[in-house]
Amino acid sequence: MADLGFDGKVAIITGAGGGLGREHALLLASRGAQVVVNDLGGSVTGEGGDAGPAERTAQEIEGLGGVAVPDTSSVATPEGGEAIVKTALDAYGRVDIVINNAGILRDKSFHNQGPDLVDPVLDVHLKGAFNVTRPAWVSMREQGYGRVVHTASNSGVLGNFGQANYGAAKMGLVGLTRVLAIEGAKYNIKVNALAPIARTRMTEELMGAFAEKLDPKLVSPIVAWLVHEDCPVTGEVYSAAGGRIARFFIGLTEGYFNPELSLEDVRDHFDEIRDTEGYTIPTSSGEEIGGLLKHFS
């Protein structure tokens, strides 16, 4: 089969000055995409700013014969999101792909997480995806084509100590992914999420012995596939780490039904309620509700 290309496609990649975003940008550009390399250039905790990282990735792409433009707006405000999309429209006249990847960390156990730790994390990860995707969505709807990837995390999908702010933001992105997949369907806009594990400046002190195996470059192929024209799925969540790609899904157990349900019924049937044998994977809230009909009719 032929290699996959992105000729004629314009991609916005946020947080692409380093780490995972830089790898995504290099891969897409090497396959012909015109890339907006967005990065505020701050610290891991989201302080400060520096045009250097965005400019360096864009220059690297151009040096390799690709096409890229740097952008240093913050994803954390609606104005920043508008500016990033404007950079794409001014430079290349369209936007086909948004990879929401920018991120910061402000970890502490929950009782110590005040608004100074919670608000910036929600602003960059969760609201950042709204801020950038919304203005791009307008173009995508009009052109009847779009691909979006949200960078979630196993810290949200599965939980991780000290990351209440981050985990909530990341799982919020899964909800956003699910809804946008439904809303985008009739415009050929596909929206999926990624839960990566990779050695970057954000994680280098946490990875331990596995660090050398977790090259961020190995995460980019699934991202590129999810934003490719041929991508067959929408509303899904993929795990990517060190060359292993897998799918996270939200399953629903068969459950227990009793039209006169009591508190004691719940206690007495709790194993049955939790039993994963015969689970289903509903693709929308409507599908869950539809599944109740067999009990009600």
Ligand SMILES: NC(=O)c1ccc[n+]([C@@H]2O[C@H](COP(=O)([O-])OP(=O)(O)OC[C@H]3O[C@@H](n4cnc5c(N)ncnc54)[C@H](O)[C@@H]3O)[C@@H](O)[C@H]2O)c1
């Ligand atoms: N590395 C991992 O193992 C891992 C695991 C799960 C999720 N993630 C997520 O992957 C994404 C990329 O992280 P990374 O590991 O490459 O770390 P990184 O720190 O190298 O990259 C994040 C980039 O986002 C940029 N950024 C931060 N705030 C911004 C803002 N307001 N506007 C624009 N850019 C901003 C930073 O300058 C930085 O270059 C993040 O969303 C992170 O939460 C990473």
